[in-house]
Amino acid sequence: MGSEFDVIKRYFDRPVHRKDVLKGIGDDGALLALPANSELVISTDTLVCGTHFLPDIAPADLAHKAVAVNLSDLAAMGAEPAWMTLAITLPEEDATWLEAFSEGLHEICQYYGVALVGGDTTRGPLSLTVTVHGYLPQGKALLRSGARIGDWIYVTGNLGDSAAGLRCLLGQLDTEESSREYLLERHLRPRPRLLAGRALRHHASSAMDLSDGLASDLQHILTASGAGAQVELNQLPMSSVLKSVVSPEQALELALAGGEDYELLFTVPEAEKGALATALAETGTNHTCIGQIIAGEGVRYLRNGEPVEMTLSGYDHFKESE
């Protein structure tokens, strides 16, 4: 690599438009002004080539994904994003790749008002670690631990599209062009639910974002909150595209265990239901009530109110049934 310094200067060091960045790239550390009476929220995710993304991913898509999955965590806390650092390991200095990657990176940062304030640049097998910093008013963070018996369980958006998009990329799912385009977009360009997360601050008892899939992610809220849940399978929100390209069982499996939805999963006390619907409608966020927090532990699945056994074999099952 020419020099690490050149790469930083050329591709990452751009003018920052946030007044709260007192010192960004170029010193030993970033210096940031946190608003009064706020709490800092920090979240990190690493993406490793071959594990978290396919080696032939377009660099701009990779940049988008690396930032979006981190912002999704801030959304789930109810935080407002502000700053970001990027630790990137590059196999070689490929100007075309870096150009497209940094364009994509700055584009999503600008869209969500996040300033890239530092990072690290090293040589080795391609991997990225993004750390996002955001803030929220003191005491207002949405935690996983606040769900109470009787609270209603909701998700934003639709489930399973992203996982179906991945299967298109892997050549495991063949669809006509417009469905494929929709599913790829859903997989490659997740849209962090930041506005919804902020609206939830005042109404939700717990929240998290869906990265592994509803079935396993819901368990995190249940464990943290010391409760169980019942989920009505007929209520799981799925796009008409998803329902048209796979069987009903496969759609259900993708919605429950496909992963990488980056939607919000949250719980709401009965008394807040109405206010929540209004607040989310103001942000233009579709949301669906999928069940309720109950005493006990684990998830009970219902179909039309009747208990059903769900065995989620995930990915492999999907492949076998292809």
Ligand code: ADP
């Ligand atoms: P140091 O040796 O003090 O860690 P570096 O040479 O690694 O400094 O980085 C110089 C400056 O460039 C620092 O401000 C650092 O935060 C920033 N920086 C390095 N890599 C990146 C990157 N990939 N994206 C954004 N900023 C970066």
Ligand code: MG
């Ligand atoms: Mg360094």
